[in-house]
Amino acid sequence: MCQAGGGGPRTVRACEHSGVPVSLDCSSGTIHITAALYGRKQHGLCPGPVYTTDCESSRSLSTVKSKCDGHSTCSVQASNSLFGDPCQGTVKYLEVTYQCEVNVALSKKATQSSLLRSEYPAERAVDGNTGTILYPRQQCTHTDLEYEPWWKVNLGDTYVISHVTVINRGDCCGERLRNFMVRVGPHGDFRENTPCGDIYSETPSEGETIDVRCEEPISGRWVSVQLIGREDYLSLCEVQVFSGTDRSCSRLPEVEHGMFEVSSSDSTVGRVVCNDGYRVLGNPVLRCDMTGHWGGALPRCIVHDCGKPKQLKNGARLGSGHAVEYNCNKGYLMVAGDGVRTCQSNGVWSGEHPVCKKADCPQLPKAEGRLRVLGSQLITGSMVRFVCPPGYDLHGPTTSTCGTNGQWSHGNDLPECDKNETEN
Structure with a gap:
């Protein structure tokens, strides 16, 4: 399948x-x-x-x-x-x-133009009981005898309605439901709302279920049933108002400095994603509501603003905007924090503010002739290593340690690299 x-x-x-x-x-x-x-x-x-x-x-x-x-x-x-x-x-x-579909009228607040007896209130048509016996089971509504009697229900929210099912009284008088109209719309005064389908002019049988289809789905909060051009009683055993549960919001909102993405797993959920250098202001998630629109306030994409980054004591700050680089002054070492920090989407600079500490020992050259010095730390206890290229012998210590006196253990003179005389 x-x-x-x-x-x-x-x-x-x-x-x-x-x-x-x-x-x-x-x-x-x-x-x-x-x-x-x-x-x-x-x-x-x-x-x-x-x-x-x-x-x-x-x-x-x-x-x-x-x-x-x-x-x-x-x-x-x-x-x-x-x-x-x-x-x-x-x-x-x-x-x-x-x-x-879901019956959005179930257990909602209903009213009618009049009431024959207290046992037959408007709520009988939205109680979920599809029985059709008015007396003695009290399963239906019933108005007084009047011209163009009506019944209506407040759905409590706006839904897109595709069709309405009306269940006629089954124990008597089925012909009384002839010439009725269903309307759907946003107005409590149902006469201002849009008809769903045509006037039902046939004579329904007792207990008949009549499915009234709207020519096009109608968005509305109120649904009504009214006899048209006739004086009679109006009796309804159940009114079911159907709205699709598979919502579809085809038009995606436009987002300045970003875009709106629909979830691949749930087409009723979407999210605002901002371009690089921008962050979301507001709730980024929107849901497709029953009216076919993305509900809620559309968030904005605003420029990242992490505030001005701190200056570095005994060092310099390079760059601005969304990224900065820190360098310590000559004779100082970065002993904590991060040399590069970026402005994050949450408005906070990444990493930790760096710390520059005065070097305990003087800076050694990276190279002296053929000699290479490996290691860059200048604080007490740090070590560097001396190496020579192939074919040369190191004359002097292979390592040097920064002492508590601020001097390197190898002394003032660097080791030397001499050519290996035994090599052919």
Whole structure:
């Protein structure tokens, strides 16, 4: 089985005879099937005989929807026994496209235009109980008899709504729900909001579930159901408002002196990354919200500012901006800290401030003729080594130590390198 797509609709596919079903997973919501195909429409998928690329079972969509819609997980085998055989001899595949959705109206605050009895409040339509018996089970809402009665719910936040499911009363009077309209939008006065789909003008049956699809997904906080142009009672047993859990924020924010990167493992999480020499001011992480926008305040990239670095006592500071180099004065040695420090993204200079200490012994030359002096420390107890090139013998001590009297142990005269007379 293979799966394509990240945020938004997902597509899964399985081959006939593979023994592997298509597996649909909406652990954080429910499955809504948008398309299904059992048959074959192209080459290159699922090895085996192909006599046609224009075959499709007429039961593809209805079969998959009946098995998977409304569930959080679902598996369906690609088999003739389930869908029939639309093209004998051709190896077929099952391809399913689905959306993960969540009912964002569940347990939210609902109101209605009037109340027939206290047992039938507006909250009955968002309590998660899909039963359809008003009396005696009290599973539905009920208004008084009035012209264009209404019901509405405050979702508590803004969501992108794709469709709304309305469950009609099942014990009586199903025709009362004729000519209703669903609206979605940001306004508490629902008449200002956008219609989701057309007016439902058919006469629904008792207990019928009516799925109202918005022509395009609508962003909104309020959802309403209202009878249009009629005087009647309005009774709703459940209203489910569906928003996709697979959010997609395709437009990335522009960041001056930096860029916005989307996580490779989670397309709903992004981070501001600043260019070299800049640091993030604010929270660098943004999340894609249910409206399809990157939520939260976009942070800025500002120039690193670690303050002016300290001057070096008995030494000099070179450079400015984001990097400095320290050197001790002649006759002094760097005995602690770092000779190079850089301004870090947290606004702090790297490393430790250096310390220059007066040398205890005089500086020795690095070379004197053929003699090489190895070692650079000038403090008490430090040692240097004298070496000669190949073919020459060292006349004098091989090492010298800086003593407490400020003198080198080899004395005033350096060793010498003399040619080896025994060498041919």
